[in-house]
Amino acid sequence: MSNYPDDPRLREILGQIRDGSLSLDEAMRRLRALPFEDLGFAKLDTHRRLRTGFPEVIFCQGKTTEQVVAVVARLAGYQSTVLATRATPEQAQAVQQVLPQAIYHETARLIVYNPIPLPQQEPEVIVVSAGTADTPVAEEAAATAEAMGHPVRRIYDVGVAGLHRLLCHAEHLFSARAIVVVAGMEGALASVVGGLVACPVIAVPTSVGYGASFQGLAALLSMLNCCAAGVAVVNIDNGFGAGYLAAVIASASGPGKEAS
Numbered sequence: 001m002s003n004y005p006d007d008p009r010l011r012e013i014l015g016q017i018r019d020g021s022l023s024l025d026e027a028m029r030r031l032r033a034l035p036f037e038d039l040g041f042a043k044l045d046t047h048r049r050l051r052t053g054f055p056e057v058i059f060c061q062g063k064t065t066e067q068v069v070a071v072v073a074r075l076a077g078y079q080s081t082v083l084a085t086r087a088t089p090e091q092a093q094a095v096q097q098v099l100p101q102a103i104y105h106e107t108a109r110l111i112v113y114n115p116i117p118l119p120q121q122e123p124e125v126i127v128v129s130a131g132t133a134d135t136p137v138a139e140e141a142a143a144t145a146e147a148m149g150h151p152v153r154r155i156y157d158v159g160v161a162g163l164h165r166l167l168c169h170a171e172h173l174f175s176a177r178a179i180v181v182v183a184g185m186e187g188a189l190a191s192v193v194g195g196l197v198a199c200p201v202i203a204v205p206t207s208v209g210y211g212a213s214f215q216g217l218a219a220l221l222s223m224l225n226c227c228a229a230g231v232a233v234v235n236i237d238n239g240f241g242a243g244y245l246a247a248v249i250a251s252a253s254g255p256g257k258e259a260s
Helices: 008-019 024-031 048-052 065-078 089-098 132-147 170-175 189-194 211-224 239-253
Strands: 082-085 103-105 110-113 125-129 152-155 178-183 201-205 231-233
Touching: 008 024, 065 082, 065 089, 065 110, 082 132, 089 103, 089 110, 110 132, 125 132, 125 170, 125 239, 132 152, 132 178, 132 201, 132 239, 152 170, 178 189, 178 239, 189 201, 189 211, 189 231, 201 211, 201 239, 211 231
Parallel strands: 125 152, 125 178, 178 201, 201 231
Antiparallel strands: 082 110, 103 110
């Protein structure tokens, strides 16, 4: 199994050159659009999958519905998987009219088109959340990792106010390759999980809490000051970034990977 990410469009062009069905001049013309494509309002990084292993992800917040539809539809023509984050129901509905197979995860606010198929195996990525109010961010992390081809085990509402709820899942936690911990308030759950497991823990502070939590700043500072080793922290409410990183970690250490 190759460690190098594939690019179906580039593979097709190279294959056509090899079998003589595509001239060198025509191949150069097609390749000219591959590094990026300029839509006027956005420059699509069409080579990102080849460089990093996963295509460019669309951040929908701040974009018009028309812009989101245009970018999603164009990227769908270049690659098999499209992931769009922080999408509104209206944006998702408009995308589904162009790409009926697109899935909208309403809680996570994610649009996913043609996700990487999930292997039949025990989840190596686990997403843990402290409280029900943290679910939207936790689901953004979980759905992102799943779109990238990694089954996810969800362990929700296991905050430190009732620590026994977490400890009954210890066997699953011990078997994980990457764990995302999502918590607001004082953010203590990340330290607890980090002190239990050997795998990397990705802490996500959320903007859940009363006034002195300062919209997640208190949880962020607590997580940055975590005394457990092996805990990294992403930005407030950044479930996507945590889920993406967990999938990268699982890919790098998972079965079937060649040693570098």
